[in-house]
Amino acid sequence: MMGMGGAAIMVPNWARTSGKIATGTAKRSVRLAQISDIHLQPELGAAKGFAQCLRHIQSQADAPKLILNTGDSIMDSIATKEPRTELQWDLWQKVVRDDCSLPMEIALGNHDYWGLDRAKSETSGNEPRWGKRWALDALELKSSYRSFDRFGWHFIVLDSVEPFQNGYRGRLGEEQMAWLKGDLAATPKSTPILIMSHIPIVSVGLLLNDLKENKDHNIEIPGGRMHLDAPQIHSLFRQHGNVKLCLSGHLHILDRGEYDGITYLTSGAVSSSWWKGIRLDRFDYGYALVDLFEDGSFSHEYVAYGWKTVMES
């Protein structure tokens, strides 16, 4: 099953109303689009697919003002040599230049980090563009984590990827955690906050897909799938009291969890199953439309943009 045909019914019904907690009386602050896990590459029609997605967003009758990209912009640079990494970033810049006239705020994904697998990427770790440097340059970002105020909301972009051994794990690290603490403390409690991170801070879908019982009868979840520091992050959010919505990607699934009035949403993937079909037979090639309201409520809708898997021989 490679997801050919039947795309019209691929977005489950619940996804159309997921997160719809807007009161109905609050004024809308802004409409956003969230894209995630584009995994751009020369193969499988990915560039055409991504362009189709961008055009679909921009041709919405009620068009978003800003795109939030929660990472994995390119297929992979963790285990990829220099020339192919170059090729993917060039392709990214071309598609965005040609087909995107909206501003885009970008979080880095694990696949955007270059050379973490030193053997496969044939890197030493001393290359000037090793790690996040190349992605920051290609995406014209000053820092992999940052915050800004717009539309009456405070936006925090986190960097979920902590290089670890020959790969990565989902963690902010001490420096970023201290920065986050300070940033939250400096944000008025009356300002609603939206968080972007590539790796979900928490994901109920991950538990239901990947939960394993280890030999000691404990639950095991790989540390690259979800934030290992989720309890500390959530506790900071709770202390602030007005963190409303956390958007992530990474798992290429749609799910939603809510705790202490904070909603954690994983918003599918532009590339669905890495352009090879429909992820888990139900998470179509798509993006999310997110409406933010003045009272801190929001609505979230997953939209399939009509891409059909390209079969390559």
Ligand SMILES: [Zn+2]
């Ligand atoms: Zn991904």
